[in-house]
Amino acid sequence: MTPKRVLLTGAAGLLGGVLRRSLGGQFQLRLADIVPLEATGEGEESIICDLADAAAVEAMCEDVDAIIHLGGIPYETGWPELLRSNIIGTINLYEGARRAGVDRVLFASSNHATGMHPNDRALSGESPPRPDSRYGLTKAIGEDVAALYAYKHGIRSFCLRIGSCLPKPDNKRALSTWLSQADFVRLVQVGLTADYVHEIVYGVSRNTRSWWDNSAAFRLGYQPQDDAEIYAAEVGAIELKTELARNYQGGNFVPEEFSGRKEWLD
Ligand code: NAI
Ligand code: 15L
Secondary structure, three states, rough: OOOOOEEEEEOOOOHHHHHHHHOOOOEEEEEEEEOOOOOOOOOOOOEEEEOHHHHHHHHOOOOOOEEEEOOOOOOOOOHHHHHHHHHHHHHHHHHHHHHOOOEEEEEEEEEEOOOOOOOOEEEEOOOOOOOOOHHHHHHHHHHHHHHHHHHOOEEEEEEEEEEEEEEOOOOOOOHEEEEEEHHHHHHHHHHHOOOOOOEEEEEEOOOOOOEEEOOHHHHHHOOOOOHHHHHHHHOOOOOOOOOOHHEEHHHHHHHOOOOOHHHHHO
C-alpha cells in the first residue's frame, strides 16, 4: 500500500525541513514537533507534541498510513534527556503506531549506532551495533524497538543509519559518510513504498570512499545519485584532530569521554 497520509516527527528540525520541502504535495503531511511550527503547504497540518507524552503520541498517530520518525536529540548529552526524547519517545511512537494500525515506520537511526567499528571495515545493515556514545546507543535501541514492532506486531520498519546529511561534506570523514539531501529524499521515498519487514540500511550517498555496503537498500530500489568525491579537493585535507576520531567510524564521538582499551577496538 502506498501511503497517502504521512506523519513527520521532528518536522521543525534540519532534516524535517528537507522532507517537508520535497514530500509536500505528494503526501498529506502531519508535521509534529515539540516546538511550534506552522502548516503552510497544501494538505499540511501541524501538531505540537512531546514524544515523551504517550497519550499525546497515541493521538498524533491516528489516521496516518506511515510515520517518518526524525524527532529526538541528534547529539551526545546526558542520560535523562536522551532517555526521555530518544528511548521513551521512540517506544511511545511505535506503541502509538501499533494502536493506530499504522502500516510502516521509517526510523532515523544513526551511524553512531555502529561508531566504535574501525573505518577500514565495511559494515552493512546486518553488522552488529557498537555504539560510540549514549546517543548512539539510543539509536541501536531504536532499531531493536523497530524489530519488536515489525516481527511481533506487523509494522513495517525501515531504519536508516544516517551518515552525515549536510548540504555538502565538511571534512575528510564526511567524504565517506556524506548523505546528500537529494539522496536522503530518495532513500525516504524507498522507505515509503518498498516491500520489507524490518530493514536496516545506511543513509549514505554513492560515495567512492563509503565504508558501508548498502546492497539491502539497493535491492529495495535506492539509487543514490551523488558522490562526495567531487568535494575531495576542497575538504580532503580537513582531518579530525585525534587518532581515535580518524580511525573509527563515529569520528569525534569516539574520543569523547573515551576511557576504554584501544586494543579491544579492532
Ligand atoms: P534536529 O535537531 O534539527 O531535529 C530534531 C527535531 O526533533 C527538532 O526539531 C526537535 O525540536 C525535535 N525533538 C527533540 N526532542 C523532542 C521531543 N521530546 N518531542 C518531540 N520532538 C522533539 O536534527 P536533524 O539533524 O534534523 O536530525 C533528525 C533525525 O535524524 C534525528 O533523530 C537524528 O538523530 C537523525 N540523524 C541525523 C543526522 C544528520 O546528519 N542530520 C545523522 C544521523 C542521524
Ligand atoms: C549524527 O547522528 C548527528 O545527528 C549529526 O549531527 C552528525 O554528527 C552525524 O551523525 C555524523 O556522524 O556526521
